[in-house]
Amino acid sequence: MKRDFELFREILLLLEKLESFDDPVIPNIPDRTKHEVVYHxxxxSEAGLIEAQNWSTDDGPEWVATSLTSSGHDFLDAARNNTIWKKAMSIVVAQGAALTIETLKAALSKVVRDMLQ
Incomplete structure (x- = not known):
């Protein structure tokens, strides 16, 4: 399965809307399978943007979100705005750089910095 940065963003936005993380969460996202969401x-979690727990069983993988991290909030603050998000994604693609969390963070920071000048 390929990484989907749009799905990353969608999951983070949904998690941010939660009033609490009293119960671990697997967000229900239209047009996405549970397997796709769990994988993302x-x-x-591996990227340090959320805290998650591995509840996998013999029936298959099961990762549940337990909170956003400070880094996750920072990433989301930059990625929330559609215009900033699209510009950052286009910068990474135009530069021919590998699309990773780190390159996307750098592109988001650049777009925000450019807007502040």
Whole structure:
């Protein structure tokens, strides 16, 4: 399965809307399978943007989100705005750089900095 940065953003936005993380969460996202969402929760956890728990069983993988991290909030603050998000994604693609969390963070920071000048 490929990483989907749009799905990363969608999961983070949904998690931010939660009033609490009293119960671990697997967000229900239209047009996405549970398997896709669970896989991306695992990747977001590995990237340090969320805290998650591995509840996998013999029936398959099961990662649940337990909170956003400070880095996750920072990333989301930059990525929330559609215009900034699209510009950052286009910068990474135009430069021919590998699309990773780190390159996307750098591009988001550049777009925000450019807007502040």
């Amino acid at each position: 929760i695992k990747l977001l």
